[in-house]
Amino acid sequence: MNVFQRFFRVVRAQLNAIVSGMEDPEKVLNQAMEDAQRDLVKVRQAYAEVAASKKRLERQREAALQTAGEWYQRAQLALQKGDEGLAREALMRRKQQEEMAKSLQDQLRLQSENTSKLYSSMQQLEGKISEARAKKDEYIARARAAKTSIKVNEMLGSVDTSNALQAFERMQEKVETLESRAEVSRQLSSSTDATLENKFQALEAGDSVDDELVRMKSELQGAPSYKALEGGGRDAAIDAELERMKGEQQQQQRRP
Incomplete structure (x- = not known):
């Protein structure tokens, strides 16, 4: 129908x-x-x-x-x-x-x-x-x-999540870079401290060696040794200087 x-x-x-x-x-x-x-x-x-x-x-x-x-x-x-x-x-x-x-x-x-x-x-x-x-x-x-x-x-x-993810990736790289720089800086600082310490140790060691060298040179050049002076060949001026230094040390000890 x-x-x-x-x-x-x-x-x-x-x-x-x-x-x-x-x-x-x-x-x-x-x-x-x-x-x-x-x-x-x-x-x-x-x-x-x-x-x-x-x-x-x-x-x-x-x-x-x-x-x-x-x-x-x-x-x-x-x-x-x-x-x-x-x-x-x-x-x-x-x-x-x-x-x-x-x-x-x-x-x-x-x-x-x-x-x-x-x-x-x-x-x-x-x-x-x-x-x-x-x-x-x-x-x-x-x-x-x-x-x-x-x-x-x-x-x-x-x-668009790509921008956000890229931002995270950039920040991750930046953080890792900062951490690397901090590690390098720490290593450099430690290395500098060690170098300074070595230099000071070398200076200290160098002073004693230089003094020893001077003494040895004096002996080779015929300078009288301490034993030789004890044998009767003492210098009067040196003896006087030694007495004066001893007197000063005694006066310093007596001072309150």
Whole structure:
């Protein structure tokens, strides 16, 4: 029927719109279900009207048959009374009622066929709507999942983590460079301290060696040694100087 075909045309059109991505799937499917439900209400109303019309025709047919029977009884009564003309008129009225009953019977046959078609179409439409409702929930769930995936992909696409990671890598390299420089500086500082210490030790060692060298040179040049001076060859000036130095040391010791 036209309503049934219209429903599927609407569904196909809406699905095509969904595929093309021009409309929101959830809104379109909900609207399609609302349209289908309204169509189903119209079909039910039409079925109810046709069913009511059929019952009205049945009552009219029964009334016509009953009236035809009454006119037949009147025709019999008129014949019994010897009034043939009146009996003929009653029979003509009976025939009219029978013809009306026959016409009503033909209408009833057509109404019965229409009622059966409407009832069958209504059942099919109800079944299709139930099936479409189940598919609608599935399509809506899939559409929502697809929307969520799109949003997640767009969010991931808009978030540029490479710069942040590069910044971390640069800072890591910088920290490692600073640590290397600190280690080198520490090593240089330790090396400088060790070098200074070695230099001072060398100076100290050098003074004693130089003194020893001077003494050895003096001996080689014939300078009198300490033992030689003890043997009687002492210098008077040296002895005097030694006595003076001893006196100074004793005075320093006596000072409080």
